[in-house]
Amino acid sequence: MHEVSLVQGLLEQVRQIAKENHADSVACIRVLIGPFSGVVLDSFSFAFDVLKKDDVLFSQALLEIQAPEPSFKCRYCQGEFGYSELEEEHGEISSLFPLPSTKCPGCGRHGLAPEGGDEILLMQVEME
Amino acid sequence: MCDECGCQAGGASSEKKVIEINKSLLDANQRLGEKNRHHIEQMGAIAINMISSPGAGKTTLLEATAERLSRATRFGVIEGDIETQRDADRIRAKGIPAVQITTGGACHLDAALVHKGIHELEHLLGPDELDLVFIENVGNLVCPATFYLGEHKRMVMVSVPEGSDKPAKYPRAFIGSDLFIISKTDLLPYFDFSIEEACSEAKRLNPDIKILTLSATTGTGVDEWLEYLNKILLEK
Numbered sequence: 113m114h115e116v117s118l119v120q121g122l123l124e125q126v127r128q129i130a131k132e133n134h135a136d137s138v139a140c141i142r143v144l145i146g147p148f149s150g151v152v153l154d155s156f157s158f159a160f161d162v163l164k165k166d167d168v169l170f171s172q173a174l175l176e177i178q179a180p181e182p183s184f185k186c187r188y189c190q191g192e193f194g195y196s197e198l199e200e201e202h203g204e205i206s207s208l209f210p211l212p213s214t215k216c217p218g219c220g221r222h223g224l225a226p227e228g229g230d231e232i233l234l235m236q237v238e239m240e
Numbered sequence: 241m242c243d244e245c246g247c248q249a250g251g252a253s254s255e256k257k258v259i260e261i262n263k264s265l266l267d268a269n270q271r272l273g274e275k276n277r278h279h280i281e282q283m284g285a286i287a288i289n290m291i292s293s294p295g296a297g298k299t300t301l302l303e304a305t306a307e308r309l310s311r312a313t314r315f316g317v318i319e320g321d322i323e324t325q326r327d328a329d330r331i332r333a334k335g336i337p338a339v340q341i342t343t344g345g346a347c348h349l350d351a352a353l354v355h356k357g358i359h360e361l362e363h364l365l366g367p368d369e370l371d372l373v374f375i376e377n378v379g380n381l382v383c384p385a386t387f388y389l390g391e392h393k394r395m396v397m398v399s400v401p402e403g404s405d406k407p408a409k410y411p412r413a414f415i416g417s418d419l420f421i422i423s424k425t426d427l428l429p430y431f432d433f434s435i436e437e438a439c440s441e442a443k444r445l446n447p448d449i450k451i452l453t454l455s456a457t458t459g460t461g462v463d464e465w466l467e468y469l470n471k472i473l474l475e476k
Binding site for chain 2: 133143149233234236237239
């Protein structure tokens, strides 16, 4: 539900950047949204499509979302593994978070926990 | 394009320009949060951000805390709700200073709202009269997890009637918390709630999370909660 306020903040930030650079229109906004940030990507895009209509500066603006793969760290062996590595080892995992029964591919123990991935970043703005 | 007629002549701004930013969308909130933390420390206090669904028992736990925490520990409460003064009134009725922040519809507190709350609390008490500030977030297990308020500890609470699957279903709130409280344990005989499931799910998401079980109504487990508070106060 807070995707709308996040996009409002994003557009405000980009508006400021456009002003500093004397730009008339924004062509593309690139963001990175971490898998554990709690942001729903569809809601974020939807909020962007709705809110961009309020300002002619954004009438042509595209939103590009980079969504990195979830990563996990084992608290026993300190090994780090991407989601796809876990799936290679265990087959398809239905949840974003591995089940308690999911063994660490490194040491075989049950020590996997989410690592990082809570970032929501404005990476790049393309403007004219 | 040129300002006079809109022609393309001599317009430097018609060139495409790519600007690298690499900055968090929550940057402004994060900075204000750090300011809040500093401000609270200058008051000689530490802050706890309380997150849960509506009705999990945050206010009731604060009422029990007011009754049982040693009078030597002075605490204040910043109440976040979408509407009404009701929770702040309940806390004030126990003789504890409380300020109410109404978000007017927003589903979470952010650092700017809490900043206002801290100033109001300070106005109410004068500086240097607090050891502990509870920030009772808007009842919601989703959005509050994204916004740092300047707290020293974050706690997440789930009550027995809500079910033991809550950590698995709302992981973000558990990943970012220091303390997990299972409340209303007096209702365990009437609900299908597995303490073991709730604890193992929470530990899986966050191996460092501390877990307490309690009932603010019967008082079971409240001593351990007070012990926890005293311990973090000693660490400050």
